[in-house]
Each structure stands twice: as structure tokens, then as C-alpha cells.
Amino acid sequence: MRHLTLAALLISAPFSPALAQDPALNSTFGILNLQAGFSNDPNSVYLLAGGHMQRSFTDAASGDVCRGYFAEAPDFRVVYDATNGDDFSITAESYDDPVLLVNGPDGRWYCNDDTFGLDSAVTFEAPQSGTYDIWVGTYGDTQGEYPGAQLGFTALAPFEPQIRRSFFGEDDRVVLDPTQAPWNMIGLVEMQSGSCTGTLIGPDVVLTGGHCLVNLGEQDNPPLTFRAGYQNGSAVATSRVTGYHVPQMWRVAEQEGMDFGFFFLEQPLGEQLGWMEIGTLSQAELSAFANGNGPEILQAGYSADQPEVLTGNLSCPFVQLGPQNTLQHECDTVQGDSGSPLFVEDGDGYRIIGVESHTNFQPEQDFDMNVAMYVGNIVREFQALSGTQTGTAAMPAPVVK
Incomplete structure (x- = not known):
């Protein structure tokens, strides 16, 4: 969680993401093949979040607008086989207010900021098989620093495993x-x-x-x-x-x-x-x-x-x-x-x-x-x-x- 710098132009309306975020580029931190029903659930990878350009996107499902600093190339790529039709969620966790952006197999853009505290999640209730290109941005300008982030993939409710493990079996709050x-x-x-x-x-x-x-x-x-x-x-x-x-x-x-x-x-x-x-x-x-x-x-x-x-x-x-x-x-x-x-x-x-x-x-x-x-x-x-x-x-x- 870092404080915001408004030195860059604050873009108040969505625009074509193809101007900056390019799914055709190689993913920076790797590629993963997953099939619905994967046993290691949630499956997690670690990467560095953020980028030097601020962009705004409109989520294709909810219509919500997300704003963040993203890299040009995808941070990560998942090739997903959605054979059994289970929900498929992608989550992003970081201390620096991550903003999650996904280009789905349908070519549309999906994004989220702040689902669980400052952490983000995008859920596909009827996921398609194909390639999911993923960016983990930061809400604020991190001044050339790239904070660590954990990217997760799950068929469970977003962040459910993290919450369950934290409550020692029962939530006594x-x-x-x-x-x-x-x-x-x-x-x-x-x-x-x-x-x-x-x-x-x-x-x-x-x-x-x-x-x-x-x-x-x-x-x-x-x-x-x-x-x-x-x-x-x-x-x-x-x-x-x-x-x-x-x-x-x-x-x-x-x-x-x-x-x-x-x-x-x-x-x-x-x-x-x-x-x-x-x-x-x-x-x-x-x-x-x-x-x-x-x-x-x-x-x-x-x-x-x-x-x-x-x-x-x-x-x-x-x-x-x-x-x-x-x-x-x-x-x-x-x-x-x-x-x-x-x-x-x-x-x-x-x-x-x-x-x-x-x-x-x-x-x-x-x-x-x-x-x-x-x-x-x-x-x-x-x-x-x-x-x-x-x-x-x-x-x-x-x-x-």
C-alpha cells in the first residue's frame, strides 16, 4: 500500500487497452497449463506487479472501471481447459494495492480492484477453454519500484483457502x-x-x-x-x-x-x-x-x-x-x-x-x-x-x- 503520485496524466475514462497492453507479447513471468479440476487448488505463482503507464479498463462482465499502472506485456499466461465447467477465479495479492487485469479467450477485458481488502479477483462463472493473459498492476505509481505479488488460480470462492487456513478451523470473531x-x-x-x-x-x-x-x-x-x-x-x-x-x-x-x-x-x-x-x-x-x-x-x-x-x-x-x-x-x-x-x-x-x-x-x-x-x-x-x-x-x- 503506497501513496499515490499524480505526476502522470490521470485518465478518467476507459480507452482501447490495445494502445498499451498487448496480449500478443510473450508473458514476462511464465506460462501455465491448467485443466479444470486441478488438484493443487489454489495454484499460486509469484511475480512483480506494476508498470510505468497508468491505464483504465472497463470490466466486460460488471461494467466496473479499474485504474492502475500496468506493464505492456502480460505478466503471466494461463492456458486453461474448462472441460467440466467449474468456476475459475484468478486472484492477486500484494501489499501495494494490486489491480488485476485479464484478457480472456473471448478477447474481452476483465478487471478488478479490491475484492478482499486491497486484494483483487476476477471470477469466470462459465469459463471458456483457451488462453488467459494476465496483468497485475498497482493502483498507485510506485516510482519505478515493482512490488512482489502472488497470483492465484482456483475453482473455490476467491480467497476462501486463505481465510479458512487463517481461522484454525472455526471463525471465532x-x-x-x-x-x-x-x-x-x-x-x-x-x-x-x-x-x-x-x-x-x-x-x-x-x-x-x-x-x-x-x-x-x-x-x-x-x-x-x-x-x-x-x-x-x-x-x-x-x-x-x-x-x-x-x-x-x-x-x-x-x-x-x-x-x-x-x-x-x-x-x-x-x-x-x-x-x-x-x-x-x-x-x-x-x-x-x-x-x-x-x-x-x-x-x-x-x-x-x-x-x-x-x-x-x-x-x-x-x-x-x-x-x-x-x-x-x-x-x-x-x-x-x-x-x-x-x-x-x-x-x-x-x-x-x-x-x-x-x-x-x-x-x-x-x-x-x-x-x-x-x-x-x-x-x-x-x-x-x-x-x-x-x-x-x-x-x-x-x-x-
């Missing part, structure tokens, strides 16, 4: 009341491109995921607005963002354990709503988790499949503390939950013990592994910021427990 504590301390972070989840950890300080704001070799994606207790278009309280800070070791090396960031609010919403403390687990708490009777771990965020409501987990299984200040857990989280808090009740308040980061794919296991940033590094970074200049605003002196 519930819709929460964001007008009540502690859920009103959690909110939607609107960046220049896309959104994440964040949590008040001071009167005017919010904790979120580092990758929401900064990724190695790419331009920053500044946070613009924080909507505390967001639900269905409204919020309990809203503030403009005045500055932000991401650890240097995430900014320059994407070091594991450092995927977190802070930003600062124009309005001290915490004085109205309260905030959560940040603090490590005690040895007694870790021993209790090991014995299966540790404190309940709570989590809440704005999941990509339910982006307009705050959903969460009321009792997440704790797995273990991983290497480099990570926390492995089995909260049911998906894209959009990035930056969301894992926290416990602490007396009459709440203590954040982790910040959601990413999912490790484990194809040899029944389920993938969700990984949060453990708060050890977060506490140290937060303490070090006291009285320093960060982003465009000065950090107030924090009280950290």
Missing part, C-alpha cells in the same frame, strides 16, 4: 460494540493509501503496524486520520494525524520484531476515551500460559472481509513467544487486522502485549501461523521517543508500564 471500553480505544487508521487498525496508548498517541506506514525501498504511506470506535461510517471520535514514527530498523531493514509504529493526534482523544498501557508478560503469566490457564487474550480490528465493523476475539489461544520479540498466536485475524492489539485485562485497565503483524504460510501444517510483534521492543522504542521530534510532531512525555 464476534462483532463488538465500539462505543464501550475497551473497544472505543481501538480505531480505523486511514493512511494516504488503504487502512489499518490502531489503538490509543496515550492521550494523543496511537500504536499501529509499521508495515502500514513504511516498507523497505518504498515511499512512506502517511497516516492521515484516526477514527476511534469506527462502525458503519461513523466514529465515536475522530482526529487528524499530525506526525508519525516508525523504528529505524524497520524502515531500513524490515527487521523482525520491529513491525510497529506510532502516530500522534491533533486532538487528545485519549482524555475522552481512555487508553491502553503497553507492557510485557510477567514470568508468572508466561508460566500460566504454558500450563493452559493464562489470562484471556483479546484482539479487535477491521478485518478485510468486514471492513465496516469492529470484529474481534475474546479468548485467543497463546502459542509461544517467538524469536526476535515476536508473539505467535491463534487469534482469527486476516488482512486489515494489521496493527490491531492483542491485550489482556490488567486490574481495572488493559495492557497491550502484542501488535498484529503478519501470517506465516505453513503448507505442511493444517493451519498457518499468525505473528504479532511482542511488546518488548515497542516499550523500549516508546520510552526512547520521550521528548524527541518524530514525524512532524513532538512526542509528549509518555508514561509506560
